[in-house]
Amino acid sequence: MSQLSPMLKQATPVVATRGEGMYLFDADDRRYLDFTSGVGVTNTGHCHPRVVEAVQRQAGRLIHGQYTTVLHDQLLTLSERLGEVLPPGLDSLFYMSSGSEAVEAALRLARHATGRQNVIVFDGSFHGRTMGAAAMTTAGHRFRAAIGPVMPGVAVAPFPDAFRLGLSEEEAVEHALRGLDRVLATVSAPEETAAMFVEPVLGEGGYVPAPAGFLTGLRERADRHGILLVFDEIQTGFGRTGKFWAHQYSDGLVPDILTTAKGLASGFPLSAIAAPAALMAKARPGSQGGTYGGNAVACAAALATLDVIREERLVANAAEQGRRLADGLRRIAADAPAIADVRALGLMAGSEFCRPDGSPDPEAAQRAQRAASDLGLLLLSCGVHGNVIRMIPALVVSAEQIDEALSLWAKAVSSSAAAA
Numbered sequence: 328m329s330q331l332s333p334m335l336k337q338a339t340p341v342v343a344t345r346g347e348g349m350y351l352f353d354a355d356d357r358r359y360l361d362f363t364s365g366v367g368v369t370n371t372g373h374c375h376p377r378v379v380e381a382v383q384r385q386a387g388r389l390i391h392g393q394y395t396t397v398l399h400d401q402l403l404t405l406s407e408r409l410g411e412v413l414p415p416g417l418d419s420l421f422y423m424s425s426g427s428e429a430v431e432a433a434l435r436l437a438r439h440a441t442g443r444q445n446v447i448v449f450d451g452s453f454h455g456r457t458m459g460a461a462a463m464t465t466a467g468h469r470f471r472a473a474i475g476p477v478m479p480g481v482a483v484a485p486f487p488d489a490f491r492l493g494l495s496e497e498e499a500v501e502h503a504l505r506g507l508d509r510v511l512a513t514v515s516a517p518e519e520t521a522a523m524f525v526e527p528v529l530g531e532g533g534y535v536p537a538p539a540g541f542l543t544g545l546r547e548r549a550d551r552h553g554i555l556l557v558f559d560e561i562q563t564g565f566g567r568t569g570k571f572w573a574h575q576y577s578d579g580l581v582p583d584i585l586t587t588a589k590g591l592a593s594g595f596p597l598s599a600i601a602a603p604a605a606l607m608a609k610a611r612p613g614s615q616g617g618t619y620g621g622n623a624v625a626c627a628a629a630l631a632t633l634d635v636i637r638e639e640r641l642v643a644n645a646a647e648q649g650r651r652l653a654d655g656l657r658r659i660a661a662d663a664p665a666i667a668d669v670r671a672l673g674l675m676a677g678s679e680f681c682r683p684d685g686s687p688d689p690e691a692a693q694r695a696q697r698a699a700s701d702l703g704l705l706l707l708s709c710g711v712h713g714n715v716i717r718m719i720p721a722l723v724v725s726a727e728q729i730d731e732a733l734s735l736w737a738k739a740v741s742s743s744a745a746a747a
C-alpha cells in the first residue's frame with residue numbers, strides 16, 4: 328500500500344472532508360472555524376455557491392482549453408474584467424497556475440525587458456519554492472537548506488521591521504532605505520539590477536506591513552535607476568488587507584509588475600502577472616507558458632470571485648472586520664505577557680510571541696496554535712523564527728465569527744501559558 332510522503336508538514340491534525348463558508352468539517356462532522364482560509368486563498372469562503380455554480384457550469388462546457396494551443400472565452404473575459412481592479416496602466420496580463428510561477432514569470436519579464444540579471448529582495452521575503460523563487464526567499468533557511476546552490480544574482484536589502492529592529496516606524500524606513508542604497512552601491516550595481524521584488528505586507532516573514540514611506544522610497548530609486556518595481560501581492564491582494572491591493576495604502580503608488588494568485592480564483596490554481604502592455608511587449612514570445620496556465624475552470628472561478636467580491640462588498644468587509652480583529656487581538660495581548668506585538672492590516676493579522684528578554688518564542692506560539700486547534704479554531708504560524716501566529720480568515724467573515732475566534736484565541740492563549 329502506498330502512502331503520503333512525510334515531506335508534507337501540516338499545521339494541524341485535521342482531515343477535512345467538506346467546507347462551508349468560514350468552516351471546515353472532518354469525517355465526524357466536527358466543525359472548525361477556519362482562520363487560515365487555505366493560506367489566504369478561499370477569500371470568498373469555502374465553496375461559495377456562486378463560485379461552485381460557475382465551476383460546475385464551466386466543467387460541463389470546457390475544462391482544459393490549453394492556452395498555448397487555443398484561446399478560450401474565460402481567459403479573454405477574465406483579462407478584460409481584471410482591468411476593473413488592476414492599478415492604472417497595468418493593462419496586460421499573463422497567466423500561470425501557482426504563485427511561485429508568477430514570481431518566476433515576473434523575473435523572466437524583468438530580465439528580458441531590462442537586459443539586466445540581478446534582483447533585489449527584502450529581508451524576510453517569501454516569493455515561493457521553485458528554484459528561482461526560492462533563491463528570492465529569505466523567510467527562513469528551511470526554504471533553501473540543502474538544495475543549493477540556488478540561483479545567483481539575488482541581493483538582500485533590509486525590510487523596515489520596526490518591532491524586530493527596535494526602532495520607530497520612521498527610523499525603520501530610514502534604516503531600510505539606507506540599507507538598500509548600500510546594496511546598490513556595494514553588491515548589485517544599479518545598471519545590473521533588473522528588478523526589486525517586495526511584498527507590501529511581509530507574509531511568511533511575519534506579517535509586517537511595509538510603511539508607505541518605504542514603498543515610496545523604492546519607487547523613487549526604481550525610477551532613478553531604471554529598475555523595475557515588482558509588488559508581490561500573491562498573499563496581500565484581492566481584498567485581503569481592506570483595499571483591493573495592499574499597495575493602495577500608499578496613495579498613487581503603482582508598480583511596474585504586479586503578481587497575483589491565491590485569492591484570485593477562490594481555491595482553484597490560477598496566478599497572473601500584470602504589467603503595462605509596452606513592458607509586457609519586451610518579453611520574448613513563447614518564453615512563458617505552462618500546461619495548466621489560465622485553466623478554463625480556474626478562470627471561471629476567478630470571474631465568479633470578482634462578482635462575489637463586488638456584490639458582497641467584501642473589500643469593505645475586510646477593512647471593517649479587520650479593525651474588529653486587530654482591536655480584539657490587542658486586548659488579548661495586553662493580558663498575555665508572551666505576546667509582544669500585534670500587527671494587522673485588514674484581515675492579515677499577526678501576534679508575535681517573545682520571551683521576557685525579547686527573543687522570539689516559537690514554542691509558546693506553537694503551544695497557543697495547538698490549543699486553538701484543539702478548541703476548534705484553525706490558525707497558522709509565520710515569521711522567520713515561526714513565532715508569529717497569523718489570522719487570515721476569508722473576507723466573508725462576520726462580526727460574530729470574529730468574536731467567536733477572539734474568544735477561542737483568548738482561551739487558547741491563557742490555557743497554553745498556564746500549561747507552559
Ligand SMILES: Cc1ncc(COP(=O)(O)O)c(C=O)c1O
Pocket residue numbers: 366425426427428430453454455456526530531559560561562563588589
Ligand atoms: C507573497 C507570496 N509570494 C509567492 C508565494 C508562492 O505561491 P505558491 O505557493 O502558490 O507557489 C506565496 C505563497 O505563500 C506568497 O505568500
